[in-house]
Amino acid sequence: MRLRFAGTGDSAQVPCFGCDCPACQRGRLLRSHRREPCCGELVVDDCLVLIDAGRTDLAERCERQRPAAILLTHYHADHVQGLLHLRWGCGEPIPVYGPKDPQGCADLHKNPGILDFQPGLKPFRPLALGRLTATPLPLNHSKPTLGYALSDGASRIAWLTDTVGLPGATERFLCEWRPDALVIDATHPDSHRIPRNHNNLSMALEIIERLSPSRAWLTHISHELDAEAMRAPLALPEGVELAADGLEILF
Amino acid sequence: MRLRFAGTGDSAQVPCFGCDCPACQRGRLLRSHRREPCCGELVVDDCLVLIDAGRTDLAERCERQRPAAILLTHYHADHVQGLLHLRWGCGEPIPVYGPKDPQGCADLHKNPGILDFQPGLKPFRPLALGRLTATPLPLNHSKPTLGYALSDGASRIAWLTDTVGLPGATERFLCEWRPDALVIDATHPDSHRIPRNHNNLSMALEIIERLSPSRAWLTHISHELDAEAMRAPLALPEGVELAADGLEILF
Numbered sequence: 001m002r003l004r005f006a007g008t009g010d011s012a013q014v015p016c017f018g019c020d021c022p023a024c025q026r027g028r029l030l031r032s033h034r035r036e037p038c039c040g041e042l043v044v045d046d047c048l049v050l051i052d053a054g055r056t057d058l059a060e061r062c063e064r065q066r067p068a069a070i071l072l073t074h075y076h077a078d079h080v081q082g083l084l085h086l087r088w089g090c091g092e093p094i095p096v097y098g099p100k101d102p103q104g105c106a107d108l109h110k111n112p113g114i115l116d117f118q119p120g121l122k123p124f125r126p127l128a129l130g131r132l133t134a135t136p137l138p139l140n141h142s143k144p145t146l147g148y149a150l151s152d153g154a155s156r157i158a159w160l161t162d163t164v165g166l167p168g169a170t171e172r173f174l175c176e177w178r179p180d181a182l183v184i185d186a187t188h189p190d191s192h193r194i195p196r197n198h199n200n201l202s203m204a205l206e207i208i209e210r211l212s213p214s215r216a217w218l219t220h221i222s223h224e225l226d227a228e229a230m231r232a233p234l235a236l237p238e239g240v241e242l243a244a245d246g247l248e249i250l251f
Numbered sequence: 252m253r254l255r256f257a258g259t260g261d262s263a264q265v266p267c268f269g270c271d272c273p274a275c276q277r278g279r280l281l282r283s284h285r286r287e288p289c290c291g292e293l294v295v296d297d298c299l300v301l302i303d304a305g306r307t308d309l310a311e312r313c314e315r316q317r318p319a320a321i322l323l324t325h326y327h328a329d330h331v332q333g334l335l336h337l338r339w340g341c342g343e344p345i346p347v348y349g350p351k352d353p354q355g356c357a358d359l360h361k362n363p364g365i366l367d368f369q370p371g372l373k374p375f376r377p378l379a380l381g382r383l384t385a386t387p388l389p390l391n392h393s394k395p396t397l398g399y400a401l402s403d404g405a406s407r408i409a410w411l412t413d414t415v416g417l418p419g420a421t422e423r424f425l426c427e428w429r430p431d432a433l434v435i436d437a438t439h440p441d442s443h444r445i446p447r448n449h450n451n452l453s454m455a456l457e458i459i460e461r462l463s464p465s466r467a468w469l470t471h472i473s474h475e476l477d478a479e480a481m482r483a484p485l486a487l488p489e490g491v492e493l494a495a496d497g498l499e500i501l502f
Binding site: 011057 | 262263264267279307308313314327328329332336337340341342356357358365
């Protein structure tokens with residue numbers, strides 16, 4: 001199984017419009033330091049499954065390889081806005097899985113075009129997509145939100161965005177499931193002390209410590225956290241790193 | 252006054268995802284033949300006013316020059332989706348004017364960020380933006396939609412998207428106002444005989460004939476109309492042409 005971090009930013013992205021912080025200035029100069037909306041591309045047996053769809057160039061990217069399915073964590077715009085255009089394409093329907101959220105985003109459910117929205121996923125009930133199994137895990141966010149326990153039978157990755165902390169049932173599932181790798185929301189620096197909808201760095205690291213995967217990647221990164229990491233290197237435990245747009249991991 | 256066609260496509264854009272028609276194939280090869288979502292950039296006295304905000308790279312474009320205001324025709328995603336990201340930027344609020352539509356698009360009204368949504372415009376009541384006057388004109392579409400009669404005191408442009416035909420009151424206003432230039436929705440080829448929400452080519456040309464401006468540009472073009480124009484040149488009256496992304500007109 002191959003995982004590509006197609007986007008690792010928060011809703012403001014890096015660079016954030018109109019911002020002159022060091023991270024945004026760097027992002028304007030160096031494409032390699034930009035962060036698009038948080039999303040992933042998973043390839044198992046040459047079959048492409050997207051995790052979230054917030055990249056606004058989604059349709060153009062999908063021309064290279066048509067996704068077999070799209071897994072949505074939730075319906076905030078920065079996780080689904082690429083679908084607003086993709087839906088008006090041609091060809092076979094693309095199945096879209098996600099949490100039960102009748103409202104969805106804008107008129108996506110009312111006018112789905114080529115998108116084939118499936119009934120809302122049931123927490124902890126595994127979904128089979130070829131050799132990939134995706135088990136939906138409830139998360140703590142301001143909209144109905146699901147993380148995913150992803151396995152190809154050999155490796156186990158837990159994708160946990162967007163969330164602040166973890167619901168007890170999800171943490172218990174993961175303790176038992178024992179992921180090899182964790183991808184987790186670490187939007188804010190610790191100066192953001194009482195986050196409501198996203199982890200700050202310490203909260204993400206505490207979750208990683210409790211679940212003790214071999215490797216972990218921090219994602220959904222804000223320009224504030226990038227700017228803090230430019231002032232002084234973040235103290236990250238071994239095996240934990242900041243994800244970056246374009247980073248590919250072979251499991 | 253300078254008008255730039257920043258996008259001249261319909262919601263599917265050109266190329267349309269997954270489509271192999273000649274227009275989409277050409278659009279993939281030649282950037283100059285692509286069509287982004289229909290929108291315009293108007294510059295009067297070095298002041299930038301955007302007409303619609305459906306380009307998904309809106310925030311990056313706005314970094315070059317911060318818009319003084321945004322005029323929306325309506326809240327369909329292909330006319331506002333760029334705002335979903337732009338709103339999370341920094342700095343002074345950007346005033347956004349448009350039709351009264353409490354629902355708006357997604358959570359834009361609930362979470363406006365740096366966007367300063369103004370009360371819905373009243374039809375035919377002129378709005379002054381520096382030396383630019385924008386008079387809202389009701390159009391026929393599936394959501395509350397306004398065209399704009401735009402004047403800098405010297406030239407008069409009528410921007411008429413999205414619409415099928417024109418409401419009587421709008422047509423009477425324009426007959427009296429006598430625009431120098433018309434920018435009008437011509438989404439479909441004539442093979443699309445009974446369009447519900449957009450003009451086909453003949454309907455657009457009939458409106459142009461009735462209003463007899465010196466020049467007119469057809470916009471909100473579908474890949475179907477482009478493909479038809481590749482098979483045989485469209486029979487367009489003198490002074491009427493298909494708009495293209497990037498085309499700039501100095502009035």
